[in-house]
Amino acid sequence: MKTLIQKIHVEDQYSFACRTYRTPTFETAWHRHPECELIVITEGNGTALIGDYIGDYKQGDVFFLGSDLPHWFRKSRQDAVGSAIVVHFLKDFWGPGFLALPEMHVIAGLLKNDSTGIQLMGNLSAEIDLMIRKIENTEGLERIQLLLNCMEQIGSSEEHKVITMAFDTIAGREENIVIEAIIDYSFKNFLNPISLEEVASSTNMSVSAFCRFFKKNIKKSYFDFIKELRIGHACKLLRDTDRPILDICYNSGYNSWAHFSKQFKVVTKASPLKYRKQFRTG
Structure with a gap:
C-alpha cells in the first residue's frame, strides 16, 4: 500500500x-x-x-x-x-x-x-x-x-x-504508509480494547508522537476515530439485524451500556432505539 x-x-x-x-x-x-x-x-x-x-x-x-x-x-x-x-x-x-x-x-x-x-x-x-x-x-x-x-x-x-470539508493534508508517501497501517490495524482491532501504547508501538512511535501525527493527518483524536468505527458497526447491526440492543452494545466494543448509549447519541444524534425505529420506518 x-x-x-x-x-x-x-x-x-x-x-x-x-x-x-x-x-x-x-x-x-x-x-x-x-x-x-x-x-x-x-x-x-x-x-x-x-x-x-x-x-x-x-x-x-x-x-x-x-x-x-x-x-x-x-x-x-x-x-x-x-x-x-x-x-x-x-x-x-x-x-x-x-x-x-x-x-x-x-x-x-x-x-x-x-x-x-x-x-x-x-x-x-x-x-x-x-x-x-x-x-x-x-x-x-x-x-x-x-x-x-x-x-x-x-x-x-x-x-x-x-x-x-476543508480537509487539508500535507502527508507524503511515507506518512501515507503509516496512516494506512494505522487504519488497517484499527479495523482489525476496534471491537477489542485498544490502548494508545498498543497502537503507537505498532507504528514505532511514542504515544505523544502518535497522537500528534494522527490528529494532524486525520483531523480528530484516535479515540474519536475508534468511537466512530464502533458506532458505525452498531448502526449496521441495528439496521440489518433484530438482535437486542444490549447485545449490540456488547458486540460493538463496549462493556458499559451507559457509555455506549452516550457515545451513540454523540455520533448519531439519536438513541439506539430511536435510530432503529427511524430506519425501520424510513
Missing part, C-alpha cells in the same frame, strides 16, 4: 476519465488525486473513509469528492467484490475562463472549495447515478454535456449532505 497520489489515466479521445473499477482495481487504499471525483457504487458495501468522515457505503450510493480529498472505500470483507463507476476530472479541463462565465456560477460554486466531500441523497442520487452510467457509454460532446448536467443538478439541489 504505497499509493498516496493516484495517477488517473485519460484516453487520448477524452478530456476526462469515466470507467468501471471492479475488484481487484476497486481496491485502492487511502489515496488522493488532483481530479474531482463522482462515484456511484455498483456492487459491494463497506466503510467509506473520506477526509475526516467515517460512514457506511453500499450499492447505489453516490458521492462527489473535491480535488485532493483523501479517501478509501474499504470493503466489509476482503473476499467480497467491490465495484464502482468513477468519473475523474480536473476543475479546469474545460479551459481557462470557462468557470468564470455567469452561466457557470452554480458549478463554479460547487467546485470552489477543494477537499470537500458530498453524499447525494434521494431523487438526486438516483438521477446522478443514471447520468454517470450514461457518461461511461457516451462519446463526443454529449459526454461533456452530461457531466455539466450532473454538476449543475448537484449544485442546485438540497438533496445532499456535506460529509467533510
